Each structure stands twice: as C-alpha cells, then as structure tokens.
Amino acid sequence: MTFHITIDGRPVPVTPGQSIGAALHAAGVRSWRSTRFGGRPRGLFCGIGVCFDCLVSVNGRTPERACLAEAAPGDEVTTA
Amino acid sequence: MTYDLVVIGGGPAGVAGALTAAQAGLRVALVDASVRLGGQYFRHSADPRPAPGLGRFLRQARALDRRADVRLRHQVWNVTREPGGGLTVHATAPDRTAVPLAARRVLIATGAYDRPLPFPGWDLPGVLTAGGAQALLKGDGVLAGRRIVVGGTGPFLLPVASGLAGAGARVLGVFEANGGLGLARHPLLALGKAGEAAGYAAALARHRVPYRTRQAVVAAHGEREVEAVTVARLDKEWNVLATRVVECDTVAVGYGFVPQIELGVQLGCRTRQDVDGSPVLAVDAGQRTSVPGVWAAGEPTGVGGWRLSEVEGRIAGLTIAAESRAAGSRAPESRALEGRTDESRTDESRTDESRDAEGRDREGRDGEVAGVLARRRERWRAFGEALQHAYPVRPGWQGWLRDDTLVCRCEEVPLARVREARDLGATDARSIKLLARPGMGWCQGRICGYAVSCLAGEPPQPPRRPIAQPVTLGALAELTDDDPTTPPLT
Numbered sequence: 001m002t003f004h005i006t007i008d009g010r011p012v013p014v015t016p017g018q019s020i021g022a023a024l025h026a027a028g029v030r031s032w033r034s035t036r037f038g039g040r041p042r043g044l045f046c047g048i049g050v051c052f053d054c055l056v057s058v059n060g061r062t063p064e065r066a067c068l069a070e071a072a073p074g075d076e077v078t079t080a
Numbered sequence: 081m082t083y084d085l086v087v088i089g090g091g092p093a094g095v096a097g098a099l100t101a102a103q104a105g106l107r108v109a110l111v112d113a114s115v116r117l118g119g120q121y122f123r124h125s126a127d128p129r130p131a132p133g134l135g136r137f138l139r140q141a142r143a144l145d146r147r148a149d150v151r152l153r154h155q156v157w158n159v160t161r162e163p164g165g166g167l168t169v170h171a172t173a174p175d176r177t178a179v180p181l182a183a184r185r186v187l188i189a190t191g192a193y194d195r196p197l198p199f200p201g202w203d204l205p206g207v208l209t210a211g212g213a214q215a216l217l218k219g220d221g222v223l224a225g226r227r228i229v230v231g232g233t234g235p236f237l238l239p240v241a242s243g244l245a246g247a248g249a250r251v252l253g254v255f256e257a258n259g260g261l262g263l264a265r266h267p268l269l270a271l272g273k274a275g276e277a278a279g280y281a282a283a284l285a286r287h288r289v290p291y292r293t294r295q296a297v298v299a300a301h302g303e304r305e306v307e308a309v310t311v312a313r314l315d316k317e318w319n320v321l322a323t324r325v326v327e328c329d330t331v332a333v334g335y336g337f338v339p340q341i342e343l344g345v346q347l348g349c350r351t352r353q354d355v356d357g358s359p360v361l362a363v364d365a366g367q368r369t370s371v372p373g374v375w376a377a378g379e380p381t382g383v384g385g386w387r388l389s390e391v392e393g394r395i396a397g398l399t400i401a402a403e404s405r406a407a408g409s410r411a412p413e414s415r416a417l418e419g420r421t422d423e424s425r426t427d428e429s430r431t432d433e434s435r436d437a438e439g440r441d442r443e444g445r446d447g448e449v450a451g452v453l454a455r456r457r458e459r460w461r462a463f464g465e466a467l468q469h470a471y472p473v474r475p476g477w478q479g480w481l482r483d484d485t486l487v488c489r490c491e492e493v494p495l496a497r498v499r500e501a502r503d504l505g506a507t508d509a510r511s512i513k514l515l516a517r518p519g520m521g522w523c524q525g526r527i528c529g530y531a532v533s534c535l536a537g538e539p540p541q542p543p544r545r546p547i548a549q550p551v552t553l554g555a556l557a558e559l560t561d562d563d564p565t566t567p568p569l570t
C-alpha cells in the first residue's frame with residue numbers, strides 16, 4: 001500500500017493520497033527550506049495553501065506548496 | 081462553451097450551491113484547489129474515517145460528480161468581466177496551464193483561513209495553525225506531533241484538541257485567551273449547543289486534557305524546531321500577568337478565521353464589516369453580491385460554521401436557478417448590461433421582496449423551501465455572530481511581541497521595522513506595507529494582514545490583491561489586453 005518518495009536522496013514513506021508536506025512532517029522532517037534573509041527553517045504552517053511557508057522543489061520543478069502537492073511514487077524532493 | 085454557473089470552492093457552501101443548481105437543470109462547473117471535495121469541514125483522506133455528516137456529504141459529492149463538471153486541483157486566480165457581459169473564471173490546472181471557464185453566473189464559495197497572531201518564535205517549525213493541524217489529521221491522517229499545545233480563541237479549539245487527543249497525541253492543554261468562565265460555562269451551552277459542548281468536554285476529560293481560559297501561548301522556544309512554549313495567564317485585555325514554560329514538540333494556534341474575499345473584491349463586490357471587524361462580501365437575501373451575475377455563500381459572507389455555509393450555498397443555488405429560468409432565452413449578458421451596475425443594484429427598482437415574490441409565483445415549491453432555508457440561515461447567522469462576540473481578539477497580544485519578533489513571515493519583517501515605519505509617519509496598514517514591506521511576500525499579506533492592521537490601529541481592510549493566486553506569466557498573457565479588468569502586473 002505505502003510507497004516512497006525521497007528527500008535529498010533519503011526515503012520517506014507515503015500513504016496513498018497524502019500530500020508531500022504531510023508525508024515529510026509525519027516522517028519527522030519538519031523543515032525543508034531556509035528563509036532568504038535570516039536563513040530560518042520553514043515547513044508546514046497553515047496546512048491549506050495560504051502561507052507559502054512550505055514551498056518545496058519536486059522533481060526539479062519550480063517551487064510549489066508541499067501541503068497542496070499530492071505525493072506520487074518516486075517523487076524526488078530537494079531542499080535548498 | 082459557456083456554463084450557466086461556475087462555482088469556486090468545493091466546501092459545504094460550494095457543493096450545496098453547485099448541486100442545487102445542477103439538479104435544477106443548469107450546466108454547472110465547480111473548481112477547487114484541493115485534491116478532493118469537502119473544503120475544510122468535510123476534508124477527508126483517500127480512505128475516509130466516519131465523521132458526523134460526512135456520509136451525506138460524500139453522497140452529495142458523488143451526485144455532483146455525475147451532474148456537473150468538477151475540476152479539482154485547479155486554482156482560481158482571477159475572474160474577469162467580458163465585453164459581452166459574461167464572466168470568465170481563470171484557473172490554473174495542476175500542470176500549470178491556464179484554464180479559462182466562461183460563465184453566465186459565478187458563485188464565490190472560497191471559505192476562510194486561520195487568523196494567526198504573531199508571537200516570539202511563531203515561525204519555528206512545529207508551530208502550526210489550529211486549522212493546519214486539523215487539516216493534517218483529517219486530510220492526511222497525520223498527527224501534527226506527539227506532545228501538542230493548543231491555543232488561541234474560539235470554539236474551534238475544542239474539536240481540534242479532542243481530535244488530536246482522540247488520534248493518540250498527548251494534548252498538554254487548551255489555552256483559550258478569552259472566557260474566564262471555563263468549559264462548564266462555555267458559550268456553546270448558552271447557544272443551545274449543549275450536546276456538542278458536552279461531547280467535547282467529555283472527550284477532553286477522557287484524555288485528561290486541561291482546558292484553561294484567560295491563558296495563551298505567548299512565546300515558542302527552540303533551535304531548529306519548537307521545543308517548549310511560554311504559557312501566560314492573561315487579564316481581560318490579554319496583558320500578561322504570569323508565565324510558565326511548557327515543554328512540547330508542537331503548537332496548534334488560531335485566533336478565529338479570515339474570510340477569503342479577494343475574488344469578489346477584484347470584481348468590485350461591495351464589502352461590509354462583520355461583527356469581528358473582518359471585511360466580508362455583502363449579499364442580499366438571495367446571496368447575490370452587489371455585482372450582477374456574482375453570488376457568494378459560506379465564509380466569504382461571514383464566518384458561522386459549516387451549517388451556515390451549507391444553507392447559504394443551497395439558497396444561492398435556488399436563486400441562481402430561478403434567475404436562470406427567468407432569463408430563459410434572454411441572454412443574461414444583455415441583462416447585465418441593462419444598467420445593473422454596482423450602484424443601481426442595491427436597489428429601488430427591484431427589492432429582495434419583489435424578487436422573492438417573483439420566485440414564489442414562478443415556482444411555488446421553491447418559494448416554500450426558501451422560507452424554511454431563510455429561517456435556518458438566520459438562526460445559524462445569529463449563532464456565528466454570538467460566537468464572534470464571545471471570542472474577540474483583545475489588544476494585549478501586541479505586548480507579547482519583542483522588537484525582533486517577525487510580524488511578516490514571508491519578508492521577515494520584525495516588529496522594530498513596523499514601529500520605525502509608524503514613527504516615520506506611516507499611520508495606516510497600507511503605508512506601513514510600503515515602507516517596511518510586511519505583506520509584500522508570497523502570501524500577499526494573508527498571514528500578517530490582520531496583525532499589521534492592528535499594529536496600525538485600524539480595522540482590517542478588504543484585500544487589494546490583483547490576483548488571488550500566484551500565476552505564471554503565460555497564464556497572464558492569455559488574458560485579453562483590452563479587457564478593462566486585466567490585473568496590473570505588480
């Protein structure tokens with residue numbers, strides 16, 4: 001049933017239907033981005049696509065909101 | 081192809097409106113950014129667990145799927161008026177291509193989002209909005225953490241805390257900044273919702289979750305993520321009286337909700353101030369906004385819980401269907417051009433009563449239903465307003481902030497810079513934004529807008545966002561240039 005995605009090469013389990021943000025958070029990965037000025041760690045905050053804190057690059061695409069992006073088997077997440 | 085109705089938002093309001101109109105024979109499309117219908121309240125995972133009302137909602141969603149064009153994972157970023165009077169709903173598909181949908185009528189049912197207040201450390205990973213923690217649990221089956229502190233104000237904290245505790249988290253406390261009377265005197269009881277209040281009280285007691293009023297999370301501590309919070313005892317105005325530290329790995333905070341009204345504001349819909357000061361879309365008895373062809377239902381017209389959203393959606397669906405029938409072979413576009421502009425709409429020529437009477441004459445049964453629904457809407461609206469009265473945001477929270485506390489998370493603007501802007505003579509939120517840049521980042525001020533307004537000492541203003549969602553230049557280019565409502569590229 002479960003499948004895997006990777007974050008910087010490390011495998012993260014996903015239950016089908018989960019968002020990339022939810023899968024990372026559940027796996028204990030709570031931040032995947034640093035802010036431009038202060039270099040502060042950021043992950044999920046609003047959970048519904050409003051705050052843009054959770055931006056993430058998936059399969060080399062331009063950043064998208066991890067809380068909205070449904071995870072697909074083999075997705076490669078890279079942190080900046 | 082032109083749809084009779086395009087609904088934006090697939091929560092309780094949008095689905096009720098779309099299904100009602102589709103069952104009346106209208107050609108309907110519904111657009112939602114999420115992967116599944118449900119909105120916030122009926123958010124569910126791919127393998128949903130039973131929840132009150134969810135079975136019924138899912139049946140409605142399946143019925144809607146058969147009768148309407150349901151577009152999930154589509155973000156609407158703008159709605160424009162075409163030269164002929166029709167409307168175009170501009171959406172972005174998952175592959176980021178532009179999807180314009182032509183519509184005779186539009187129903188805005190975009191819901192709301194959590195209203196956060198800043199405090200030191202609120203941008204540490206592990207600090208989530210209360211709704212965010214709820215969405216993780218309902219939509220993804222993920223517990224936001226193991227040792228969770230729930231804080232903020234409003235009855236919404238109760239389902240959040242009991243949900244997290246029921247799913248196995250250790251909820252270290254619910255810190256309700258208002259109140260002062262405790263759960264036994266919770267306003268839900270006075271509002272005739274004793275069963276619901278008792279249910280939450282029992283759930284919290286079963287899991288030994290303390291419920292504390294006049295207390296709040298006023299700071300979060302940690303290096304890379306939250307490790308502890310400072311909980312304060314507050315006076316009536318939310319000034320700190322005493323503090324203690326509580327170790328935890330997760331915080332879920334929310335101070336009410338912000339209605340999402342930007343699509344309506346872009347179209348020029350009239351707004352009003354709700355009881356809690358939030359700008360909301362003004363609607364008449366039939367859920368029509370001040371702009372011809374544009375309806376609104378659910379939280380964009382005022383927050384009052386999912387039942388209010390649903391009944392507003394149904395009423396909107398009925399009045400849309402009735403107007404569509406009345407328009408008959410006459411194209412609504414031409415009616416829209418008959419001088420029913422913003423101002424003339426409100427409206428001597430055609431009052432709500434005369435419209436309702438017209439509806440009854442035409443279709444007796446619909447008229448009956450509308451009466452029952454209208455009464456139900458009044459009841460839930462009164463309930464929502466009473467809750468907004470009972471759970472205001474008090475000014476003392478501004479004293480929780482330090483000079484280096486980020487007010488705007490996107491542009492990383494600390495309180496000191498907002499103060500500087502104020503000292504330089506910026507006396508309203510707009511000028512503060514221009515000087516210190518809070519609200520100029522990715523979220524376009526959705527998260528910090530309320531706080532910045534409070535710091536400027538003014539009520540929150542209707543959002544002026546040229547686009548409701550970030551969008552590619554390609555999609556923008558597909559807007560016709562001569563369209564007067566084309567958003568400026570800012």
Ligand SMILES: Cc1cc2nc3c(=O)[nH]c(=O)nc-3n(C[C@H](O)[C@H](O)[C@H](O)COP(=O)(O)OP(=O)(O)OC[C@H]3O[C@@H](n4cnc5c(N)ncnc54)[C@H](O)[C@@H]3O)c2cc1C
Pocket residue numbers: 046048088089090091092093094111112113114118119120121122154155156157189190191192193194210211212214215236239337340377378379380385386387389390548549
């Ligand atoms: C995160 C969160 C969680 C909540 N959880 C609960 C809960 O568990 N229990 C409870 O009683 N209340 C909850 N609420 C309150 C809840 O909002 C209402 O009870 C109810 O869901 C409101 O119904 P609605 O139809 O008005 O709006 P919503 O249910 O919010 O539906 C709005 C829909 O519009 C979509 N949308 C918005 N803008 C766009 C756009 N530009 N393009 C495309 N789609 C768009 C959204 O994806 C959403 O599906 C929650 C609120 C939030 C913000």
Ligand code: FES
Pocket residue numbers: 021043044045046047048049050051052053054055065066067068
């Ligand atoms: S967590 Fe706010 S946009 Fe994803």
